[in-house]
Amino acid sequence: MTVSAMSSELVDLRGRMRRFIDDEVVAAEPVFFEQQERTGFAGAAVLEPLRAAAKAKGLWALGHPKEIGGGGLSFMDFVYLNEIIGRSELGQLAVGSVSMQDSIMLHRYGSEEHRQRWLRPLVAGEIFPSVGLTEPEVAGSDPTLMRATAHFDGDDIVVNAHKWFTTGANSAAFTTVFAETDPDATAHRRFSAIIVPTDSPGYEIVRVIPTMGHTGGGHCEIRLTDVRVPSTNLLGGRGEGFVIAQHRLGPGRIFHCMRWLGQAQRAFELMCARATTRYAHGSLLSEKGEIQRYVAESAAEIQSHRLMTLDAARRMDTGDDARIEIALIKFHGATMLHNVIDRAIQVHGALGVSGDTPLERMYREARYARLYDGPDEVHRASVARRLLKDPGSAPWA
Structure with a gap:
């Protein structure tokens, strides 16, 4: 589909997003990335004015479903819009789309408690997510090899894991940790997804991993040692992690x-x-x-x-x-x-x-x-x- 074949509303939206990304977001890149390199993550002084501007211009969280506070764009319309957002690496953070995958995951599989505690603040840009899949000891391309474990103990889940490239964990409110809960099940039913707040006792950010000469990407190595979370932090059903x-x-x-x-x-x-x-x-x-x-x-x-x-x-x-x-x-x-x-x-x-x-x-x-x-x-x-x-x-x- 060419631009001329799009709806007039989408053409207008892409034009407004293009002006915002090129004129305001790109201009903020030098300060943002300098702070990110120095501190591991850029602070609110850079991001908040951009987010406020995006919200004021009607450009915030446009691909998120309306029922969770987003703009409710259709999948295809957001695909077209993402082409414009991608012009700047800072674009996703500036317009709230960085949380989209996690928000849709929580919306689809989360409980009402998850939605209230994590999902709505996520869509509003008040907190950041992270995901713990990859592990240094095994090939990340084969998730059936994951060594992270979690077992149920009364009303709790006890998680032990060593993950890395858990991007954004150093600024996230929670990590969705994928761990083995059912070792006797078939390969793709052994693992579950568990929401673990990053301030939980036993949750350690080992380091921000240097990658290709810099540390600004926030790619973290984390270790969870006997971390206890309520069993209600299970995302979806048991064994549905894959x-x-x-x-x-x-x-x-x-x-x-x-x-x-x-x-x-x-x-x-x-x-x-x-x-x-x-x-x-x-x-x-x-x-x-x-x-x-x-x-x-x-x-x-x-x-x-x-x-x-x-x-x-x-x-x-x-x-x-x-x-x-x-x-x-x-x-x-x-x-x-x-x-x-x-x-x-x-x-x-x-x-x-x-x-x-x-x-x-x-x-x-x-x-x-x-x-x-x-x-x-x-x-x-x-x-x-x-x-x-x-x-x-x-x-x-």
């Missing part, structure tokens, strides 16, 4: 891929601006064939990924099986994002690897994209197995 995780990750991958488009488009614009103003070896960079190839290939990759992502989103929105399409866009999108930003850095030369442009930070985030929510290799293998078994299940069939 199902809950998959329902969280499926739409999340589409949202990631649309945000990556925003990042790639911004890098593309920076590359074109640099190429048309930088003079070297007798001409502007834009007049050199190799740079023109960078521009053309980047445009082709961005557009192909955009169409693939929208196709996956439409299939999911209509209730069709979109597993192949989602796996395709996950590894294709991560590669696209890396390639486009890499070319933009090359056109900028030394400036591109400095902190004077957002490109070096964007490049770092692009490398993470090939790992989180499933590494590229797992998604490629999944697609290949399904297509070899049934070539007729290909997206074009």
Whole structure:
């Protein structure tokens, strides 16, 4: 769907979001990321004015269901909007969409107590969530290997876990910990999801993990030692942890891929601006064939990924099986994002690897994209197995 085929209301909303992201959120990036690097997380002095502005402009939590305090946009409308939000890494925090996956998870599987204590403050932006899935001792791409355990003791659940890359735990009010509760069950029914407040006795943030030369991402290593929480903190049913995780990750991958488009488009614009103003070896960079190839290939990759992502989103929105399409866009999108930003850095030369442009930070985030929510290799293998078994299940069939 092109912009001209969207509803007039969505076109207007995208335009207002674009102005807010480009004019206000991008302008706040330097101070935000400097504070984040120095303290592990940027404080309210940066975020609160942006959040207040987003709420005043009617741009807050637009993809969250209305019944929990959100804007109630349809899935497809929010997919289109996420492309604009993604232009800034700060965008999700500024407009309240950073909590969307967790909010929908709590809305779908949480009790009324969960909704009152965690969900409504989450949608309002008063607290932050975190999720404890990955563990340093085992492969994160195979969740059946998780070693975290939880057992029921009277009215309590006792949790023991060692997790890492629990992003945002250092500023979160709670962590949804996935742990083994039923060791004798089948592989995908052994695990449950448990809401653990981060101020619980025995909950320890071991460190903020340095990643690619910085610590500003808030990727935390945590340890839970005999942490007791009420049994009512069980999210969903006992043994439903794997199902809950998959329902969280499926739409999340589409949202990631649309945000990556925003990042790639911004890098593309920076590359074109640099190429048309930088003079070297007798001409502007834009007049050199190799740079023109960078521009053309980047445009082709961005557009192909955009169409693939929208196709996956439409299939999911209509209730069709979109597993192949989602796996395709996950590894294709991560590669696209890396390639486009890499070319933009090359056109900028030394400036591109400095902190004077957002490109070096964007490049770092692009490398993470090939790992989180499933590494590229797992998604490629999944697609290949399904297509070899049934070539007729290909997206074009």
